[in-house]
Amino acid sequence: MKIIFKTIRENIFTPWGLWLSFLGVLLATALVAGLSVFWFGLSITNLTDIVPWGLWITIDLSSIAVAAGAFSLCAIVYLFGFKRYEPIARTATFIGFTGYSMAMMALLLDIGRPDRFWKSFVYWNTHSLLWEVTMCVGLYFTVLVFEVMPIVASFEWLRKKFPRIAEKMEHMHHYAPVLAILGLGLSSLHQSSLGAVYGVIKARPIWYKPEMSVMFMFTAILGGVALTLFASMLAARLTPKAKVNDILVERVSQVLGYMMIAYLYWRFWDWLAQTYTYEPGRTEAFKLLTSGTLSFNFWFGEMLFGALIPTIILLYKPTRLSPFWRMLGLAMIVGGVVAFRFDTNIVGFLTVISYLPGEAMISYTSYSPSLVEWAAGLGIIAFGLLAFSIGVKYLRVVDHRLTSEEYETVHVMADDAIKA
């Protein structure tokens, strides 16, 4: 006990100690908030029958989105054979694992009967997109558990105390290509059907469009890759434990820049299609985005700082080569994706469509999360930051000196195919 106190006393005022204490405070607050939600029920949130999904669902959607770097980069490395990028895939896998854990926490808070969460795996309505999402998220999380095993195996303490287990976990790395295929399949299924969860809702015309699923998939890949790169670069600046290979990061950033052009192109046509004719409900909802309460989010969060400026930063060579500007650009993309998910979710609720005949059809409502929602939500984010920090410090999550040799030799079929 004494030793523990002594270590705490000695380390608390180091940057690491302060950072941990800051996260600890957030987590403790969130714990109180979370427990009170379980105890008092959802009535202590600002959710209503009109706005039944709020901040937590945004966090859920966003953390799943930015976790998508895992499957995209794993596929690139293990299936398409770009082995050079393996260290980045390692970072992405860890972020993916963290992101999905965050998403599941958010969901557990959000459902009215957390005690029955297991029923979503036992009782199946295969027609429901939410069923599909639940199953895929559950299965993919299992895949991620296997994928992070070799990473966790690099924990010094584990290696010393339980060398056998660590070795077994390390061994998982041999299955990386198989896991990558599974991950790719499951992720592409649920990342897109997460969009379709909204896209099939006829009652809310702003959502009801087939490209919803494609948009979710696309933004997930953008946000996921951007976050992986940003987090790697940030870690490398803050601690000597993290090492990045700037050439790799710069390459991927450039590709990301080109993908952003495709994204902008897409958004342009989406915008045109949404505004071209009057459609009751949809037009009003779109007005809310472009000139109503959500307009700041939309124009600045999603468009200007979320898409246009980062595209320029990542494609213009001098800014891309500068680590500062590149990091800024990457962070903006992540912000843009989060803004997109937030707006998409909330706009459908804030536009209330009357079913009365001959009435003025549309009215707007408002929603702002309650203190409890913020506290619990920030706690979930703090959990993500904590997991990543620990990963960087103890698990060499960001270490671009790692090459495949360190995992012993791995021969991948896809690799051969590329050489041929």
Place this chain on the structure above:
Amino acid sequence: MVIDQSKCTGCDQCNLACHAHNDINPELQWTKVLDAGELNGEKVYLPRPCMQCEHAPCVEVCPVGASYYRDDGIVMMDYDKCIGCRYCMVACPYDARVFNWKEFTGENPAVPEWGEPEVDRRPRGVPEKCSFCYNRIDRGMSVGLVPGVDAEATPACVVTCPTGARIFGDLNDPHSNVSLVLKKHPSYRLRENLGTNPRVYYLPVREDGVVED
């Protein structure tokens, strides 16, 4: 169910009977009586129960199948299976579902001293909605009564309506009371363009103010 807007006076008795029969939290409503504007200086009302949609979005989206169809078409809720994700509320085009944000404890002011609710209270954390009083229908039919004709086999709101604005019956039977009314009078349904095929029809108020029967 057919609801005759020319007869509805907005008295809210249906809502009260619904609360008493189904033991509903006073803060929630299964059947709302909404203001629907004015015609010739008279107020028009629109009572709105669950539409018991034939293609019910709530049933389609429920991940665990807690919302489901009965064979006769009534859209049911399995309150023990529901995980409380509220996707059905997001999907319902008629706001027919209300969520139990709180536990409902204590007295129900709608329940009279001489009676008892016939339906169990729902727990906290699940949405609930109008069930067309399926338990009244089932019990009545089991002793040979006809829903819509015999009060004991008919939803509480229909029985209680003082002006007879609600008519209940079997839409699949071309000779039932509801089918005949719909044949005789023009009717409409809510948000028909969505293709949900609601089983609640409305007879609009006539311009000339004539009340038909």
